[in-house]
Amino acid sequence: MRERGNDGGQQAVVGKSAAVSSGHWRAVLEVRQSISGPQKALIVAVMLAVGLAISAIILILNGVQASSIFDELIVQTFFNRESLASVLVSTTPILLVGLAAAIGFRVRFWNIGIEGQIIFGGVGASLIAFYCPGSGALRLPLMGIAALIGGALWVLPTLFLKLRLRVNEIITTLLLNYVAYNFLMYLVYGPWQDPVDRFPHSAKFEAVARLPGIGFGRVDVGLLIGVAMVVVVWWLMQRSRLGFYMRFVEAKTRMAIVVGVPVISTQIAAVLLSGALSGLAGFAIAAGQEYRLTQSFALDFGFTGVVVAFLARNNPILVAVVSFLMGGLAVAGQAMKVFYQVPVAVVGLIQASIVLSIAASEFFIHHRVRFVRAC
């Protein structure tokens, strides 16, 4: 995060200024001293529009008719009951990993290991599903708790290495993803291989170990858990004392130490929560969508979580909004693939253009471009 306004506003400014000649008018770049909320929102909205425009151009170049883009991709995705249900289904895990990433970033912990934590969340849930028969009503809550614990446990070594030995968590979380993935491979090719079809995935969960639907397409209770987590994380960040401490750890760790904020405990709590939420995402996928552990049930969700948290500026409410849009993008991407034969790479390109456009808005939030007449 960038520190701004460091010296009563005067010195914040040095360094960045450039001029580009263009005829009689000249664009001059200045560092902003402050910016209001509405201005910020406007900048982000404009950049989002730019991203959508670039996406439209990419689609037209790939043979999609200009007239059908809006109707197909926005109206059909979000305003068709069936399609909206699909959007909500793909939103669920994105929401949880987005929250997981956001809460880690809030204490300056770059959790790149969400994927590994999802896997261990899924493994924890499956452990209960397979080996803990008994009361049906308790099965799902126990699976959820096991998933939370599994995710938190998988982030623990990283946390220890960072706090004790100052090992960079970006490296360790990233590398532990491969360990987790290979462990999953071992399970699905080994002890947990499906005895029915001998395919490399686990046996199907029994009915009592599956999250029930809520009567709207394939949408299941996982979405409600996700929404509840948004509220919980919002409360934690904005209203609880832990959140208050987290703000200081994020804003200026050294200052937080000086004023007596328990920095280490705050970091431990937030990072364990980040791992636990990732584990919960594993539970939501395994128990709500796949009904088993598959080889790829966690694939790519880790990085999606990072992107969502970044776009949402680590704000839990915005995480919900961004996850919903990302879910929409995923469903629209499917439609593009199926109905327009748009290659998968192009779908990725569109997602990237939108993400980059919003990321670029950061620049215009910090800088002002002025046009002045040259003499």
Place this chain on the structure above:
Amino acid sequence: MQIAVVMESIHKSFDRFVALRGATFSAKWGEVHALLGENGAGKSTLMNVLAGLYLPDSGCIRINGEIVEISGPAHAKRLQIGMVHQNFKLVMPFSVLDNVLLANPGGSWRNRRSELAASIRERSEELDFNISPDAIVGSLSIAERQRIEILKGLIGGARILILDEPSAVLTDEETERMLQTLRQLAEAGACIILVTHKLNEVKQFADSVTVMRAGETVAEADPESQSVADLARLVVGEQVAEAPHRAPQLGGVQLAVRDLVAASDNGATTVRGASFEVRAGEIYGIAGVGGNGQAELAEVIMGLRAPAAGALAICGVDVTCAGPQRRRALGLAYIPADRYTFGLASSLPIAENFCVAQIRSGHYGGWTWVRGDRMRADAAEAVKAFNIAGTRNGAKAGMLSGGNAQKLVIAREFSGNPRAILAQTPTRGLDVRACAAVHENLLNARDRGAAVLLISEDLDEVTALSDRVGVMNRGRIVREFSSPVDRHQIGEAMFGHA
């Protein structure tokens, strides 16, 4: 002498904040021209306009009589304008040569390097800088880094050299030397613009002075004909009265330091057996040339640095191994030297910055719910009580000017009625009025019965406030003096090699 720079009716505003309202300025070749003003008077903004970092909203700049519109720092450089900023623009892991090269690229890479290395050596010798082009910037002292900035400008061909508060980071000795260098450059024909708020520097070294207040130029004067008091009046617009000294009401020992040994980040032992005691109701000042272990001593007392040996007690409780939280709970407060690193979180609201130290008391709610309304109310009260200007509802701490930021730190640190206060160069970079306010606050705390430890490199400050003065030299308290102190004896102890 010929006029080098003229700036006429410069206006500059940032969104809604007006920084300059028709400021004027002119400086001649061959002079050291001081630009004086309080924090937030617009000095730095005006000079940033001259250096091409800001485009003014309106106004006119002439260099050598010709109207110019400075389009950016590169253009300013072509006009022979160079600026040494308060926060140096150096790449720490690079060598001096690389840094100079970065600022002055061009030509073939290999030739350019040897060419620049030669001119660094030559200039460095000429100005008695003693800087090798191969030295790594990160390993050099702050004073040396400043010299590199000056070299960078000069080698880039700057003949109008702006220095933004160059002495803020230097000790008295280093300042003296740097100002001598600037004089030397002016005598060789350059135009030196010195942005400062230290009046005696102006009096001693400047040929002429421009005074700014609230974005306007209020006076141009000859420092010869003005007394320091006159200059102070011009800067603040009214007489500033320093609080009169009251006799101390001594209590028990609140802060005891015994044979403390500590090392700095690079492993050198800088605190070597320091011992002293501070009693309730007194201000104990630690004087000394910067770099004699004061910074590490302060960090050890706050619990940010573990001592290698020795003991430390707050209110009779041994806290040698305790963390900052425990020390705070015992009644220790800290006014840090670097308020933007250790004092405030710029990106967070003023209210949160004010309340963070007290949140553990539960006054602002328990674990589940933090009482934002109570925080804002308390902060608003403190803002009023400590006369902190420039706050709006929900404003972030980073929006405060230096003096007001420091007042906010003090307001917070005093809010828990501390029993011991560690103040480390509490007035660095503050203007006359803010300085007086900080001093008065420290004296008030003393009169309330707090033990105040004042660590400062500003000898005037130490002697004016302290009831007792300890001189720190090479990591030890070498001598102690009681008020009224003899500055000459303190000076001897500071520079002595005993």
